[in-house]
Amino acid sequence: MSVFKIKGGKKLKGEIVPQGAKNEALQIVSAVLLSAEPITIHNIPDIVDVNKLIELIGDLGCKVEKLGTGSYRFTSSDINMKFLETDTYRKKAAALRGSVMLLGPILARFGKASLPKPGGDKIGRRRLDTHFLGFQKLGAKFNFDSSEHLFHIDASELTGCYMLLDEASVTGTANIVMAAVLAKGTTTIYNAACEPYLQQLCMMLNRMGAKISGVGSNLLTIEGVSKLGGTEHTMLPDMIEIGSFIGLAAMTQSEITIKNCRIDMLGIIPDIFKRLGIKMEFRGDDIYIPSQEHYEIETFIDGSILTVSDAPWPGFTPDLISIILVVATQAKGTVLIHQKMFESRLFFVDKLIDMGAQIILCDPHRANVIGLDRKQKLKGIKMSSPDIRAGVALLIAALSASGTSEISNIEQIDRGYQNIEGRLKAIGAEIERVSAS
Numbered sequence: 001m002s003v004f005k006i007k008g009g010k011k012l013k014g015e016i017v018p019q020g021a022k023n024e025a026l027q028i029v030s031a032v033l034l035s036a037e038p039i040t041i042h043n044i045p046d047i048v049d050v051n052k053l054i055e056l057i058g059d060l061g062c063k064v065e066k067l068g069t070g071s072y073r074f075t076s077s078d079i080n081m082k083f084l085e086t087d088t089y090r091k092k093a094a095a096l097r098g099s100v101m102l103l104g105p106i107l108a109r110f111g112k113a114s115l116p117k118p119g120g121d122k123i124g125r126r127r128l129d130t131h132f133l134g135f136q137k138l139g140a141k142f143n144f145d146s147s148e149h150l151f152h153i154d155a156s157e158l159t160g161c162y163m164l165l166d167e168a169s170v171t172g173t174a175n176i177v178m179a180a181v182l183a184k185g186t187t188t189i190y191n192a193a194c195e196p197y198l199q200q201l202c203m204m205l206n207r208m209g210a211k212i213s214g215v216g217s218n219l220l221t222i223e224g225v226s227k228l229g230g231t232e233h234t235m236l237p238d239m240i241e242i243g244s245f246i247g248l249a250a251m252t253q254s255e256i257t258i259k260n261c262r263i264d265m266l267g268i269i270p271d272i273f274k275r276l277g278i279k280m281e282f283r284g285d286d287i288y289i290p291s292q293e294h295y296e297i298e299t300f301i302d303g304s305i306l307t308v309s310d311a312p313w314p315g316f317t318p319d320l321i322s323i324i325l326v327v328a329t330q331a332k333g334t335v336l337i338h339q340k341m342f343e344s345r346l347f348f349v350d351k352l353i354d355m356g357a358q359i360i361l362c363d364p365h366r367a368n369v370i371g372l373d374r375k376q377k378l379k380g381i382k383m384s385s386p387d388i389r390a391g392v393a394l395l396i397a398a399l400s401a402s403g404t405s406e407i408s409n410i411e412q413i414d415r416g417y418q419n420i421e422g423r424l425k426a427i428g429a430e431i432e433r434v435s436a437s
């Protein structure tokens with residue numbers, strides 16, 4: 001167990017390169033099980049969640065060859081389905097939410113699968129109904145063995161159909177798409193999630209020979225094919241990291257250039273940060289954020305208090321709500337933060353309040369932030385990271401605060417941010433990883 005020790009209050013300066021996207025990587029790495037041919041993937045982030053998934057598919061018999069930093073070749077010609085019956089599989093799959101996306105490809109290719117209740121962030125109830133209802137519509141039968149906490153699914157023949165998803169679930173859509181590409185006939189998914197992660201997945205599957213149309217919309221049509229081939233794919237930069245770095249720059253009054261952002265794929269993210277008054281310039285594909293003493297939260301056009309809320313893509317991603325919240329603590333003005341999707345993702349604000357932030361937690365979903373406009377600095381404290389994004393929000397708060405902070409449970413941060421302390425040190429941050437005493 002390690003903690004981050006952070007001496008705050010320093011302005012940072014320099015360039016930072018975002019890693020490959022975590023949530024895309026989890027889909028793409030699962031999808032390599034769909035073909036027996038080699039698939040080469042680049043820009044895979046070196047983070048705990050993705051490495052665990054790579055290990056898991058390796059255990060399943062996929063040949064995993066590391067070609068260089070972030071590049072791997074996967075060949076799934078010899079999959080050992082017996083591994084699904086082992087304790088090792090149950091333990092490893094349960095530790096990782098992304099493991100749920102192994103189901104779609106395994107069902108599509110091998111007709112049956114099982115899965116323990118998967119892990120991931122404890123940010124509220126996270127049901128998997130969309131995944132299972134989708135598989136069921138395609139003809140799979142499943143049951144949940146409550147004594148073993150195992151889902152068993154049987155899908156000897158998946159057949160395409162029309163389905164209207166009960167919610168635009170990101171991993172649910174990915175799973176159903178991966179099951180449908182090898183199903184008999186045509187599948188139409190309405191209310192499909194359409195995050196860039198999914199667009200990338202569908203484009204990769206099409207390059208492998210799948211026939212998916214409607215990519216980028218909430219209506220996907222998938223004509224099943226009998227077999228998929230190999231391909232090469234490069235992960236997008238992680239849009240959540242990019243948003244985190246924009247927030248970091250603003251909070252710490254730093255001049256930072258975020259390199260190679262694929263701005264065309266960031267959707268509404270830059271605009272939401274701009275609404276908090278944060279200035280940025282697009283320089284080619286880089287985002288330049290100047291050092292800013294003050295930033296002022298806009299109001300709505302009628303003068304009423306701004307609300308920032310999450311929504312399925314192309315709405316604002318829930319994974320950046322915690323970052324927006326922390327950045328608002330030093331803005332001029334007031335904003336209502338509304339985390340609609342998750343029930344327990346705002347509780348970390350008590351730590352920000354301890355640091356001196358002015359926040360009223362109205363209920364588990366809504367927090368009112370009254371910006372300090374730098375009249376007062378946050379002060380460093382000891383705290384624990386409850387989930388991946390709150391962890392980074394606290395890290396940003398600590399870097400801006402006076403004095404020293406300690407953040408424990410940083411395994412949460414490591415799930416999704418590659419060598420974060422190394423990259424922050426390179427732009428001047430005083431942060432150390434030390435063993436917990």
Ligand SMILES: CC(=O)N[C@H]1[C@@H](OP(=O)(O)OP(=O)(O)OC[C@H]2O[C@@H](n3ccc(=O)[nH]c3=O)[C@H](O)[C@@H]2O)O[C@H](CO)[C@@H](O)[C@@H]1O
Pocket residue numbers: 023024026097098125126127167168169170171172193312317318319340341342
């Ligand atoms: C590995 C991965 O890719 N994780 C992401 C994925 O998780 P994941 O795919 O698990 O999340 P879902 O898209 O299924 O949604 C999460 C929860 O939000 C609720 N919900 C969802 C859709 C909706 O229209 N309305 C609604 O209320 C659901 O109750 C659900 O339990 O998408 C989430 C939502 O963008 C992100 O926070 C996670 O980082």
Ligand SMILES: C=C(OP(=O)(O)O)C(=O)O
Pocket residue numbers: 022023049097098119120121123319388389416
């Ligand atoms: C909630 C997240 O991850 P996971 O779905 O893996 O828990 C996240 O990436 O913010």
